[in-house]
Amino acid sequence: MAASRIVIENCAIATVDAHDTEYASGHVVVADNRIESVGAGPAPARLENVVRRIDGTGHLVTPGLVNTHHHFYQWLTRGLATDHNLFDWLVALYPTWARLDEPMVRTAAQGSLAMMVRGGVTTAMDHHYVYPRGTGDLSGAIIGAAAEMGVRFTLARGSMDRGTSDGGLPPDFAVESLDDALAATEKTIDAHHDASFDAMTQIAVAPCSPFSVSTELLKQGAELARRKGVRLHTHGSETVEEEQFCKELFGMGPTDYFESTGWLGSDVWMAHCVHMNDSDIAAFGRTGTGVAHCPSSNARLAAGIARVPDMLGAGVPVGLGVDGTASNESGELHTELRNALLINRLGARGESALTARQALRLGTYGGAQVLGRAGQIGSIEPGKLADLVLWKLDTLAHASIADPVTALVFGAAAPITLSLVNGRTVVEDSHLTTVDEDAIARSTRSEAQRLARIAATG
Numbered sequence: 001m002a003a004s005r006i007v008i009e010n011c012a013i014a015t016v017d018a019h020d021t022e023y024a025s026g027h028v029v030v031a032d033n034r035i036e037s038v039g040a041g042p043a044p045a046r047l048e049n050v051v052r053r054i055d056g057t058g059h060l061v062t063p064g065l066v067n068t069h070h071h072f073y074q075w076l077t078r079g080l081a082t083d084h085n086l087f088d089w090l091v092a093l094y095p096t097w098a099r100l101d102e103p104m105v106r107t108a109a110q111g112s113l114a115m116m117v118r119g120g121v122t123t124a125m126d127h128h129y130v131y132p133r134g135t136g137d138l139s140g141a142i143i144g145a146a147a148e149m150g151v152r153f154t155l156a157r158g159s160m161d162r163g164t165s166d167g168g169l170p171p172d173f174a175v176e177s178l179d180d181a182l183a184a185t186e187k188t189i190d191a192h193h194d195a196s197f198d199a200m201t202q203i204a205v206a207p208c209s210p211f212s213v214s215t216e217l218l219k220q221g222a223e224l225a226r227r228k229g230v231r232l233h234t235h236g237s238e239t240v241e242e243e244q245f246c247k248e249l250f251g252m253g254p255t256d257y258f259e260s261t262g263w264l265g266s267d268v269w270m271a272h273c274v275h276m277n278d279s280d281i282a283a284f285g286r287t288g289t290g291v292a293h294c295p296s297s298n299a300r301l302a303a304g305i306a307r308v309p310d311m312l313g314a315g316v317p318v319g320l321g322v323d324g325t326a327s328n329e330s331g332e333l334h335t336e337l338r339n340a341l342l343i344n345r346l347g348a349r350g351e352s353a354l355t356a357r358q359a360l361r362l363g364t365y366g367g368a369q370v371l372g373r374a375g376q377i378g379s380i381e382p383g384k385l386a387d388l389v390l391w392k393l394d395t396l397a398h399a400s401i402a403d404p405v406t407a408l409v410f411g412a413a414a415p416i417t418l419s420l421v422n423g424r425t426v427v428e429d430s431h432l433t434t435v436d437e438d439a440i441a442r443s444t445r446s447e448a449q450r451l452a453r454i455a456a457t458g
């Protein structure tokens with residue numbers, strides 16, 4: 001069958017390819033789920049089977065945004081424990097999270113996904129690590145919500161097995177056993193992981209953090225991931241308290257501990273990585289270990305400023321993450337592009353820390369790299385998957401900013417005229433096309449209230 005084509009013309013384009021190629025006025029042609037051509041000026045004449053032709057005047061086209069760290073379930077516990085550091089915040093929220101059930105998790109996933117997709121995210125991820133006993137198929141519910149939305153998705157099947165009685169931070173009632181966690185993770189990989197070029201669903205192995213999982217879960221989790229050929233994800237080096245925990249319990253800092261358990265490598269990415277010394281950063285660079293930089297959450301929990309410019313200088317793959325919305329109530333990725341740029345300028349390198357173009361790269365190609373998908377998504381190049389966003393930059397918010405990439409990153413969140421995932425429209429004129437946003441808003445509110453009521457009964 002002949003390919004169906006979508007043609008976008010007369011728009012600025014930031015391809016985020018290896019040369020940062022940009023066009024002041026150019027075209028992108030999408031054929032089925034792939035990018036067929038991109039270049040300056042109008043699209044080639046006499047294209048067949050054009051089902052849609054879009055005049056992109058006043059717009060910028062970029063690759064779709066890639067979110068590399070999130071906890072969808074936290075959509076139901078936003079705005080709580082607002083003035084706490086990480087450990088106090090976790091201790092305050094674990095008992096509520098331990099009461100989650102399948103309808104709550106599905107609804108929270110819908111809310112989290114809707115917020116991201118309407119803001120230009122085309123590849124999402126969820127690090128789900130709370131699996132209360134007897135609550136049904138939570139992973140299946142999350143994956144189903146992503147499929148319904150039409151967004152490309154990685155589920156990092158999380159786990160916790162170190163409760164307080166084993167010296168961990170979470171209460172014993174919130175953790176799984178080592179065997180249950182490993183078996184359920186393997187089952188999720190077998191049921192849902194798709195290794196194909198245009199996969200919409202992938203699974204990663206994701207024990208939660210050094211203070212909530214056993215050394216054995218880290219080691220056996222790494223073995224499982226490598227046996228199955230999937231990626232590994234966890235939280236790392238987030239706070240000084242975590243560093244102290246690792247030094248007291250394991251006699252070394254987090255990065256050395258991760259290395260000792262098989263957790264450095266080009267198939268691993270870690271969230272936060274705030275408290276990294278020069279040798280930690282060099283180890284990440286040497287091994288190709290990736291980082292999900294979460295500037296808003298790191299500020300919200302007063303964790304500190306991750307050394308992103310130094311990481312990039314050492315060759316570390318870095319993407320952006322919103323983190324769970326209990327520690328970043330906004331839940332949309334544009335804020336992270338902007339905050340990555342601004343917050344890193346408060347660090348040692350000052351105004352030269354990051355440029356707008358580097359921030360855009362973190363949110364697109366960098367994200368694709370850390371999710372192991374840089375060959376398929378993250379830049380606009382012929383042959384890659386058609387995940388792209390048409391940002392409207394000719395309204396009051398941006399029209400007087402001459403450079404489109406500067407407008408997009410430094411400016412307010414831009415309206416979206418069109419967002420495509422795998423060549424399919426998921427946002428049209430700022431509205432989600434695949435789901436009912438108002439219905440999701442109503443159900444997230446009622447499920448958040450139900451969770452609060454259940455948690456209050458103890």
Ligand SMILES: Nc1nc2[nH]c(O)nc2c(=O)[nH]1
Nearest residue numbers: 071208209212235323324327
């Ligand atoms: N920002 C966050 N850090 C964490 N560490 C951990 O063990 N859980 C979390 C979390 O939910 N958010």
